[in-house]
Amino acid sequence: MNLTLKIWRQKNANDKGKLVDYKINDVSPDMSFLEMLDVLNEDLINKGDDPVAFDHDCREGICGMCSLYINGEAHGPDRGVTTCQLHMRMFKDGDTIFIEPFRATAFPVIKDLVVDRSAFDRIQHAGGFISINTSGNTVDANTIPVNKHDADEAFEAATCIGCGACVASCKNSSAMLFVGAKVSQFALLPQGRIEATDRVLNMVKQMDEEGFGNCTNTGACEVECPKGISLENIARMNREYLAASLKG
Amino acid sequence: MALDSKIPKGPIADKWTNYKNHIDLVNPANKRNIDIIVVGTGLAGGSAAATLAELGYNVKAFCFQDSPRRAHSIAAQGGINAAKNYQGDGDSTYRLFYDTVKGGDYRSREANVYRLAEVSANIIDQCVAQGVPFAREYGGYLDNRSFGGVLVSRTFYAAGQTGQQLLLGAYSAMNRQIGRGKIKMYNRHEMLDVVVVGGKARGIITRNLITGEIERHAAHAVVLGTGGYGNVFFLSTNAMGSNVTAAWKAHKRGAYFANPCYTQIHPTCIPVSGDHQSKLTLMSESLRNDGRIWVPKNIKDVEAIRNKTLKPKDIPEEDRDYYLERRYPAFGNLVPRDVASRAAKERCDAGYGVNATGEAVFLDFASAIQRYGKEQAHVKGLNENDAALVKKLGQEVIKNKYGNLFQMYEKIVDQDPYNTPMMIYPAVHYTMGGIWVDYNLMTTVPGLYCIGEANFSDHGANRLGASALMQGLADGYFVLPYTIGDYLSKDIRTGKIPTNTPEFDEAEKNVRDRINHLINNNGTHSVDHFHKKLGKIMWDKVGMSRNAQGLNEAISEIKTLREEFWKDVKVPGTNEELNEELAKAGRVADFLELGELFAKDALMREESCGGHFREESVELDGEQKGEAKRDDENFAFVAAWEYKGEPSDAVLHKEDLEFVDIELKQRSYK
Numbered sequence: 001m002n003l004t005l006k007i008w009r010q011k012n013a014n015d016k017g018k019l020v021d022y023k024i025n026d027v028s029p030d031m032s033f034l035e036m037l038d039v040l041n042e043d044l045i046n047k048g049d050d051p052v053a054f055d056h057d058c059r060e061g062i063c064g065m066c067s068l069y070i071n072g073e074a075h076g077p078d079r080g081v082t083t084c085q086l087h088m089r090m091f092k093d094g095d096t097i098f099i100e101p102f103r104a105t106a107f108p109v110i111k112d113l114v115v116d117r118s119a120f121d122r123i124q125h126a127g128g129f130i131s132i133n134t135s136g137n138t139v140d141a142n143t144i145p146v147n148k149h150d151a152d153e154a155f156e157a158a159t160c161i162g163c164g165a166c167v168a169s170c171k172n173s174s175a176m177l178f179v180g181a182k183v184s185q186f187a188l189l190p191q192g193r194i195e196a197t198d199r200v201l202n203m204v205k206q207m208d209e210e211g212f213g214n215c216t217n218t219g220a221c222e223v224e225c226p227k228g229i230s231l232e233n234i235a236r237m238n239r240e241y242l243a244a245s246l247k248g
Numbered sequence: 249m250a251l252d253s254k255i256p257k258g259p260i261a262d263k264w265t266n267y268k269n270h271i272d273l274v275n276p277a278n279k280r281n282i283d284i285i286v287v288g289t290g291l292a293g294g295s296a297a298a299t300l301a302e303l304g305y306n307v308k309a310f311c312f313q314d315s316p317r318r319a320h321s322i323a324a325q326g327g328i329n330a331a332k333n334y335q336g337d338g339d340s341t342y343r344l345f346y347d348t349v350k351g352g353d354y355r356s357r358e359a360n361v362y363r364l365a366e367v368s369a370n371i372i373d374q375c376v377a378q379g380v381p382f383a384r385e386y387g388g389y390l391d392n393r394s395f396g397g398v399l400v401s402r403t404f405y406a407a408g409q410t411g412q413q414l415l416l417g418a419y420s421a422m423n424r425q426i427g428r429g430k431i432k433m434y435n436r437h438e439m440l441d442v443v444v445v446g447g448k449a450r451g452i453i454t455r456n457l458i459t460g461e462i463e464r465h466a467a468h469a470v471v472l473g474t475g476g477y478g479n480v481f482f483l484s485t486n487a488m489g490s491n492v493t494a495a496w497k498a499h500k501r502g503a504y505f506a507n508p509c510y511t512q513i514h515p516t517c518i519p520v521s522g523d524h525q526s527k528l529t530l531m532s533e534s535l536r537n538d539g540r541i542w543v544p545k546n547i548k549d550v551e552a553i554r555n556k557t558l559k560p561k562d563i564p565e566e567d568r569d570y571y572l573e574r575r576y577p578a579f580g581n582l583v584p585r586d587v588a589s590r591a592a593k594e595r596c597d598a599g600y601g602v603n604a605t606g607e608a609v610f611l612d613f614a615s616a617i618q619r620y621g622k623e624q625a626h627v628k629g630l631n632e633n634d635a636a637l638v639k640k641l642g643q644e645v646i647k648n649k650y651g652n653l654f655q656m657y658e659k660i661v662d663q664d665p666y667n668t669p670m671m672i673y674p675a676v677h678y679t680m681g682g683i684w685v686d687y688n689l690m691t692t693v694p695g696l697y698c699i700g701e702a703n704f705s706d707h708g709a710n711r712l713g714a715s716a717l718m719q720g721l722a723d724g725y726f727v728l729p730y731t732i733g734d735y736l737s738k739d740i741r742t743g744k745i746p747t748n749t750p751e752f753d754e755a756e757k758n759v760r761d762r763i764n765h766l767i768n769n770n771g772t773h774s775v776d777h778f779h780k781k782l783g784k785i786m787w788d789k790v791g792m793s794r795n796a797q798g799l800n801e802a803i804s805e806i807k808t809l810r811e812e813f814w815k816d817v818k819v820p821g822t823n824e825e826l827n828e829e830l831a832k833a834g835r836v837a838d839f840l841e842l843g844e845l846f847a848k849d850a851l852m853r854e855e856s857c858g859g860h861f862r863e864e865s866v867e868l869d870g871e872q873k874g875e876a877k878r879d880d881e882n883f884a885f886v887a888a889w890e891y892k893g894e895p896s897d898a899v900l901h902k903e904d905l906e907f908v909d910i911e912l913k914q915r916s917y918k
Contacts, residue, residue, distance in 0.1 A: 030521045032660075038776075045774045045820055045829065053826055055314065059527045061656060062412055063318040085659045103824040105326065110458055111826045113752060116434065121315050125427040129420035130379045134299045134725045136370035140376040145388030155381035155406055156414060159652075162317055181749070186665055191379050 001093035008100040029089035053112040059084040064161030066154040069100040074165035074224045082226045102168035106211045111134035123216035126206035128182045128198040154188040157181045159227045166221035172213030197244040251903045253602035254686040255359040259908045264363045272737035279304035283467040287439045289316030292700025293473025298421035301430035310434045317419045324411025327531035328717040329401035330368040339400040341365045351397040352708020353858035358703045367726045372899040380417040385883040397584035403714045409655045421671045435848035439494045441755045442501045449696035449798045450745045454761050460824040466745035469695045474678035476701040480839045482783025484676035485530040491835040501750035503691035504888035506704035507681035507848035514677035528675040532809035533713040536581045538616035543600040545569045579917040586710045586859045587864030588856035589674035612669035617642035681705040684888040688731035699723035709858025773831045789845050795863040798853040810840040
């Protein structure tokens with residue numbers, strides 16, 4: 001198929017940036033979206049132009065590095081996938097595709113489609129852990145039985161890949177799905193309960209300092225999340241936060 | 249220099265304990281004055297950085313990704329082995345040790361492997377304590393599954409995302425130390441050289457991938473946890489950024505490179521779909537617990553499947569060849585990876601491949617769905633003879649176990665694996681070879697350590713499933729933090745390492761010269777052009793089966809390609825910006841050197857062992873006819889190569905492997 005791409009080009013953080021049109025022909029439906037961009041870049045390099053910068057690494061939907069906003073949706077029109085798992089069979093011949101970076105005040109653009117998501121790391125530094133040394137001299141793993149339902153729910157929350165689609169999809173650029181997932185993983189496990197109060201207070205404080213917006217329950221984050229992280233995690237974080245604040 | 253593996257004396261079960269009891273320690277006050285650089289933040293590097301910081305050292309950690317959480321350990325699917333014997337099925341430290349040495353086709357170092365098995369159980373305790381949500385049974389206790397090459401269930405898992413959960417565990421331990429200021433984290437930084445001062449590793453040169461700034465970092469010791477080099481094949485299951493550069497720079501500074509030809513070709517990956525393919529996707533080995541591998545018995549059925557006039561599920565049982573079950577009745581579909589891969593290649597080479605390219609076999613879940621469905625119907629008191637109900641219940645069980653893998657498959661191939669068998673084919677997945685290290689995990693450069701997939705030590709010529717995660721975390725959490733202390737105890741009076749020395753000047757100049765060359769080359773072909781050509785040579789002549797003629801051709805073709813690359817590569821843009829083509833060019837330049845050494849190593853090793861299959865060395869008759877033939881008399885050694893300029897000049901050093909606790913014998917999975 002033949003396509004028109006409208007791609008956000010921005011030389012660096014200080015550049016204003018603009019959409020630039022590219023034509024690409026003979027795209028195979030079996031290509032992934034990023035493979036399509038590889039072909040475009042190969043062509044640009046051969047013509048002596050600057051290739052389009054975009055983040056990517058594992059290309060199997062787990063590292064969370066890829067971060068494209070395609071036709072107005074984080075990771076594009078398919079559901080339950082990252083950009084690297086989006087395949088060109090989702091598009092048709094003659095389509096025009098808009099490709100932009102994830103946009104949020106807390107995610108400044110570095111170049112073209114590459115953004116800085118280090119705010120997510122800083123939220124994790126504030127409390128995304130259980131304070132235990134890694135000596136291995138803990139109790140035997142099976143002396144901490146965990147109700148299977150809770151273990152499964154903790155796992156579901158822990159499958160967040162930290163890509164930032166939730167932030168990019170939210171009209172308020174809220175990071176509450178991301179933070180809620182981490183708070184929930186630990187809140188659901190007996191190992192994590194011990195520090196639960198401090199954790200939620202510290203992580204939420206850092207989240208606010210990074211300039212993420214508030215949650216107004218539109219649910220866009222859950223729809224666009226490539227891992228299907230549930231809104232329940234936000235509700236759980238709010239309960240944890242309220243309880244912690246009252247204790248505090 | 250003679251290789252000294254520094255294996256402690258004494259019985260194998262006591263070596264590690266005795267060693268720990270007698271090494272020198274650094275007291276807590278002195279640890280505060282010692283700096284350690286850790287390059288790479290996967291399971292090995294991440295766990296090492298966290299633990300070293302907890303101990304009190306000042307750690308600087310580096311990764312090329314935008315966050316340490318994205319290192320490629322994140323993509324490991326199936327599980328992690330540990331000799332817990334929670335299932336009471338006869339597992340023990342010795343048995344895990346034995347399985348690993350046997351699985352590695354008797355080409356690993358006994359003492360290292362025993363230690364790995366010994367600390368494996370601690371990993372599970374540690375990870376549970378830090379909140380890793382492993383799969384559990386209804387009673388609340390940990391669940392296990394089985395992996396290839398073993399007869400027990402010792403694999404702990406978190407659905408198909410075990411690597412992700414373990415890495416996020418290590419990342420959380422790192423975050424705690426970053427928050428405390430004990431780890432200084434450098435994201436989007438690439439290591440481009442090791443600095444050796446007075447014979448010891450004392451720092452690295454890095455490039456900031458955003459600004460292009462070339463930086464000097466000094467420390468008392470340098471640890472590389474930089475992963476494997478499977479991307480030398482261009483197509484592999486590695487991440488796009490996975491590379492050999494850090495390890496190769498270390499090699500050029502004096503670290504011997506061991507067994508470069510030992511590569512794992514994983515049997516269950518999604519087949520190549522076209523020329524645009526940028527990487528291959530693994531379908532976890534855990535699927536072989538429940539999936540049965542087959543091709544049609546009759547060539548007319550193969551043709552009908554390729555023409556799409558016949559569906560795989562319409563081929564009756566008696567016309568299917570479950571070739572692993574047929575050839576290896578004892579282990580069946582759970583033979584080790586090297587054996588399963590060669591068997592798939594054998595069937596496809598004979599013309600029985602089931603997709604358009606003829607390079608695919610089926611992995612079928614229909615019988616598992618039936619089995620689980622009946623079990624569930626029985627448990628729930630429902631009608632076990634209701635076919636639709638049984639299928640539905642069975643699919644639910646499979647979905648719980650492997651849901652994310654099935655979804656990945658469906659997105660890539662556009663077929664529903666719950667209703668039609670998956671198509672799979674072998675692909676490059678892991679490299680057992682790597683930087684040579686002694687028992688302390690130190691390379692031949694004092695003060696330079698290498699851990700995880702980047703070193704060579706534990707998996708011999710073939711790695712068993714679910715053992716990579718085990719090794720990465722064992723090295724990082726439990727081994728290196730002890731062994732490095734013994735070395736650093738001599739450095740407590742050294743003081744800060746300065747960066748304004750001739751050694752740093754020279755290393756930085758090297759890095760800058762090379763970057764300038766690449767940027768100003770103005771060639772005609774992109775980096776990928778050369779990388780794809782290298783990958784094709786490697787796959788065709790240094791891939792799943794190798795012979796002397798092909799290897800000699802590969803050596804000369806890679807050399808020619810390398811010369812062309814330096815003359816004709818085109819790198820757009822400048823150094824002073826985010827420039828992925830420049831970063832890729834540096835990595836491919838190193839792959840073009842490693843590739844030649846890889847082929848040279850494969851040519852030298854005139855035996856078949858593990859993942860290294862030499863067509864000249866097969867069993868000619870008897871029960872094992874056609875199987876790989878090892879040559880213990882002449883090749884029971886580790887090949888450690890010393891850098892001397894061109895890869896063709898590399899000098900071979902041999903570390904003889906002694907088998908005291910395990911008898912050397914032919915691997916049989918029949």
